[in-house]
Amino acid sequence: MAGRGTGTRAWRAAGVGLVALGLLASGCGSGDGGSGGKTEIRYSWWGAQHRADLIKKTIALFEKKHPDIKVKADFQEYEDFWKKFNTQAAGGNPPDVFQNSHAFLRKYDKKNVLLDLKPQVEQGNLKTDDFRNGLEKAGEVDGKLLGIPVGANTFGLFYNTEEYKKAGVTPKDGWTWKDYYAGIEKISKGSGKLAGDSGNASVMYLYDLVLRQQDKAFFTEDGLGFSKADLKKWWADNLRRTKAGHFTSPKKVQQARPKPALSGKLSAGEFSWDNFLVRYTSETDASIDLAPIPTTDGKRTGQYLSSLMLSGSARTKHRAEVAKFIDFMVHDPEVGKIMGYDRGVLATEPQFEAYRPKGVDKEIADYEERVKDRIEPITPHPAGADIVEAAFLRIGDEVLIGSTSVDDGVDKFFSEAETALGS
Template sequence: MRAGRNGRRLRTAAAALALGLGLLAAGCGGSGSGGDGTVTLRYSWWGDASRAKLINKTVALFEKKHPGITVKTDFLEYEDFWKKFATQSAGGGAPDVFQNSAAFLREYGAKNVLLDLTPQVKARHLGTDGFRAGLEKAGEVDGKLLAVPVGGNTFALIYNVAEFEKAGVAPEKGWTWDQYHAAVEKISKAGGIKGAAANAGVMYLYDLVLRQQDKAFYTADGELGFTRDDLRTWWNDNYADVEDGTLVPQKKADQVAPKSALAAGLAASEFSWDNFIVRWSAETDAELALAPLPTTDGKRTGQYISSLMLSGYARTQHPEEVAQFIDFMVHDPQVGKIMGYNRGVLATERQAAAHEPEGPDELVAEYERQIADLVEPMTPQPAGTSVTEAAFLRIWGDVAHGTTSVAEGVDQFFSEAEQALRS
């Protein structure tokens, strides 16, 4: 079976990377307190300038309500954020508070990088009540509270409505990969825009494809849950579609990064987290919509709810203030109004009730209501996931560029992944 092969194209330009390196050099050394007793926290996240604008508004609101705490902020796109964070945490200079996800909890928890927030909950500096759909447990690992969700989201097909209408396809529950591929090929053959981007290196997408086959990217024991033959089939099928012009060439996708191929008008569809429609809708004039993943059997998508979270640094000098900051960001209704669904459907009932979704936010809310019966439990992601995810994306990029064969890429990935998961 050939399955979808799209996702995020989250690489920054050289100028952005240079800026990130500058921030790294300036940011090392931890937080501190001013001579007047003011506490300074450092807060970092991944995302684009639109997310930064919203987050900085929430930080200003926090500082207004907590005049004894100053918050310094910085951000990068996803891949560069984690490269920077790996260097910071290894050198003892990670930010006091930072955006996190399930992929990194066990890895950085095992390295004692993440602050256990449990004592702060007991001290009533951080509340864990009022979360939606059991999300209050999303950041727990081995009895420790290592993160608190700010939003919950799931994967989706984000697509150009006009292009799919011209192809005569209405993406909906129960549609199959064959139907999806027929639409992609029809759009591409019409000339101009391609039906989809070539993003077969997105770990989360491949995980869902595997789950539809009763497998998963990782087993419950923290090992790879698929074989070399499985990956050869996945990458061979996707590379063949790049070669025959069905998918966006990797070189063109790289040229528009960090924009997605969909937002840049190169592709008519892309698989990603549902909340990305908020960002991408702001980057294109085309009408975008959300649809469930195509299926193998007409029923199972393999989808699950994941979370963007906030974590504290284990070596912060100000654990109480970190907890107060996180509490404010996940519970304050005004923060919910400001952020909307930029990081997914708001995690707490208070914030969700304060925000009236409209436009792309309304699409996300309606989509998650529609696919609620498709959602399954998420497979825990083991320590080493960050290395494995980066290797999967990087090596597929080499394959898509034609600088590495599929066979060589598969062997290289398994070698790097197995080493990462053993260490």
């Protein structure tokens, strides 16, 4: 899941705060209506002030074209958003429509929080055509439509072009992990101060790609899709490369937060979602580019499109208005021009065609064009996946720092994951 204003480890670290959060009740509500006979709906999202400024412009446009509906806006940073959302939902007063992601669909559906939007499609209040790359199915869970994508992104390797050039390392389509690790070893030895990579052990989404290349996955619909032996090898290999200096010391990564290791000039490369190129290029004067994901067999990257979405509250009193609002936000061309790629590459053809990317946004669009033929269906995320991700981040860092052995870390992770996924 990605959004402007957060870095790879920064946004994953923020997710750790969600572990202690729980939805105590599934009651949902909505405003009773706005002043002057207008229907009022509440819309909440996470993100920085820049995103808020853009979204408020789109709300003003919606209200101009739908004068009978008033939209009350609310936003917080990522962790604060979920704290407030859980509190509101527990009190029976969540927002009518809110920003969501694939990772949370099963969790909140299990708690009866999310509105099934399929009836609104059938009633003509919401369209699911004109989506790019099959994204109209991204919000489908167990026969229900629980979210509508507003943007999408995929994983990539961000790298310091000067450091790669000095070391004679050239990323290319179909390169293997063997090629990649040989390259970062050359960079680490040649630079004298930079590690070749920011560190991989606790990046759940990257490990998922590695597993998918081997016909496995991080998650199945019911639980984990890999064994303890798989994880022991992954963490042991990462620990060995960290000790050799090919990966950035996790202690240095933690000290640099919230700035990522790449833009903090601690490493020459880092894996993350492609639209994070905006942040990396804004935080450093170094030249940063996007490279393809290394492969196991020279062909399959395991990549998929992840998406930020809009979801509705299951007990909103204004289902039709919520559906019309979501429809407007994902289809209206003017909204696409305003939002650009703030929440990922635009999800529908009308918005994608309306926005003409320049600079960094064009680089992101070009990257997605290059990898579009490699895109596969997204890995299912069961309820509790967010807690599992936080555990993977925390324990993976403990293993790399050396405060937990590989064997103990694997046992600890599987124990915590089984508890989270079984709850």
